[in-house]
Amino acid sequence: MSTSTVSVVVVEDHPVTRMGIVALLGQDERLSVVGQAGTGEDALTLVEAERPDVVVTDLRLGDGMDGVGVTSAVRARRGAPAVLVLTTYDTDRDIVRAVEAGAAGYLLKDADPADIVGAVVAAARGESVLSPALAQRVVARMGRQQADLSAREVEILAAVAQGLGNREIARTLFISEATVKTHLVHVFTKLDVDSRTAAVARAREDGLLG
Amino acid sequence: MSTSTVSVVVVEDHPVTRMGIVALLGQDERLSVVGQAGTGEDALTLVEAERPDVVVTDLRLGDGMDGVGVTSAVRARRGAPAVLVLTTYDTDRDIVRAVEAGAAGYLLKDADPADIVGAVVAAARGESVLSPALAQRVVARMGRQQADLSAREVEILAAVAQGLGNREIARTLFISEATVKTHLVHVFTKLDVDSRTAAVARAREDGLLG
DNA sequence: CCTGCGGTCAATCTTTTGGTTGACCTAGCC
DNA sequence: GGCTAGGTCAACCAAAAGATTGACCGCAGG
Incomplete structure (x- = not known):
């Protein structure tokens, strides 16, 4: 100093x-x-x-x-x-x-x-x-320790935040709608919410999205 | 000058x-x-x-x-x-x-x-x-001229953006769930989208929400 | 080697959402 | 007074989303 x-x-x-x-x-x-x-x-x-x-x-x-x-x-x-x-x-x-x-x-x-x-x-x-x-x-x-989502989960969530539906997300990511749902269930659990809209809101306030 | x-x-x-x-x-x-x-x-x-x-x-x-x-x-x-x-x-x-x-x-x-x-x-x-x-x-x-939502519609949309479900919104605003749905249909039409999540996304990019 | 995790998918069922139609009330405007 | 717009509500139907269970694969790590 x-x-x-x-x-x-x-x-x-x-x-x-x-x-x-x-x-x-x-x-x-x-x-x-x-x-x-x-x-x-x-x-x-x-x-x-x-x-x-x-x-x-x-x-x-x-x-x-x-x-x-x-x-x-x-x-x-x-x-x-x-x-x-x-x-x-x-x-x-x-x-x-x-x-x-x-x-x-x-x-x-x-x-x-x-x-x-x-x-x-x-x-x-x-x-x-x-x-x-x-x-x-x-x-x-x-x-409340930081939820950490996998890369794929963040990807799904980002798509949700853009307003896409499960079917659209499935198409753009080349996976089945079932898989999208599975990921979303995991996201919901990790973020402690029970709807896509709430997940986006939570992710935003946690800074997980732009 | x-x-x-x-x-x-x-x-x-x-x-x-x-x-x-x-x-x-x-x-x-x-x-x-x-x-x-x-x-x-x-x-x-x-x-x-x-x-x-x-x-x-x-x-x-x-x-x-x-x-x-x-x-x-x-x-x-x-x-x-x-x-x-x-x-x-x-x-x-x-x-x-x-x-x-x-x-x-x-x-x-x-x-x-x-x-x-x-x-x-x-x-x-x-x-x-x-x-x-x-x-x-x-x-x-x-x-694409600016959609203009009524004050009530913005209020509903803001609640949606916070992740609330229709029932919760109805309770917090002291109206019936049916009314919430009606408002949302109007919002969807005005914003030209077909889901709550997409409405929030659109509203965000249009600067209708914080 | 086995275990756990992430990613993938399917089938089923319940709940929530969204779409449609129609109705009533109030306030503001021509 | 008639007209329009916004807000309120209801009933009904279709579609999407969410919950649950179970399964398979690949890979990293103990």
Whole structure:
């Protein structure tokens, strides 16, 4: 950790938002933005070169590696910088995945600017920063452990989410309608619901679908 | 319209993004940011006071008035400033509504910064700015005219999207199951689909649901 | 080798949905 | 007053979806 100022790398794909974050963090004398990246890949080489104290990253980074990937990669080594996730939208699943990947904190972009700056400083000190509302949801979520569907089941569910009927799904996937039903029964059981519509709703709130 | 520099008001609820946009626009000598607002209501009083050449607004503005509301309100008078919508996500419906409300342009936040600045300048000259991909979708969309569901129908559909069955919907809305079915038949007809799941899928892509 | 899991399929039965028709009431409009 | 649109409900029928049971195959792992 630096002596006086905290060095920060900002990872965010949208140029305008990236400028905003850099501007916000840069105007605080405790912080120093030493680099910025628009993709996950660039972020990793940048972190390697700059060895910042904190990495502030968005979750969605366009194509390629996402924020969770960046987090795990960055945190993989000892002496690694702290990672603070700063994102717009949030599903429970995103938050859990980010925290599991080693993020020190998770903030929404509509947070108060002062809170964001404060979170970066706290993260640099090794503290964990989760907004109370989010923290609550994370623990609530850890309890009901993530349903994990097989690849095929997700495929079926995605088709259902598009509004297809069982027969149509069977045709597009080249399997029998009976098989589609079998998969759906499994999906329903795993998601603890009893209709296709409810399955889609649940999958959405769990972040299993786009 | 000003003599030399174009005056701009920025409307965006997320402080960080707002800072980014202001910073981006402010560093171009052709532009001058004369005000910024975090809500639609503030935006209107600000526009009234500053009489800018261009208003750059997000579509989603947290609670209260949204970007479309701001657009129509701002454009309601003669000699009104041009409105440029700058947003993150986009459904076809959002774009169409914004354009219909009188927006001169519609850009995504992941656009190149130079393009954004250029769009503001173009908007000030009274030109229309739509990214080609979006423009294509708008026209494609104008063709199949927007289905309009009654308030009750939307209510029913929203319940369906949450995964509720007809019986549950009937109970929560204090009506009979027969009525729920009737509404759904109307919804299906209007959306040109033949199942609840397909209705939800269609409504989503049309932006009729959150 | 055997076990478990994922994927495939079939037959059967119950429940839910969707389609159709027709009806009544209310509110707003010409 | 007649007309239309939205909301309410009922009865009935057809189709789709869901539940249950049982079976076969291939493959990874103990």
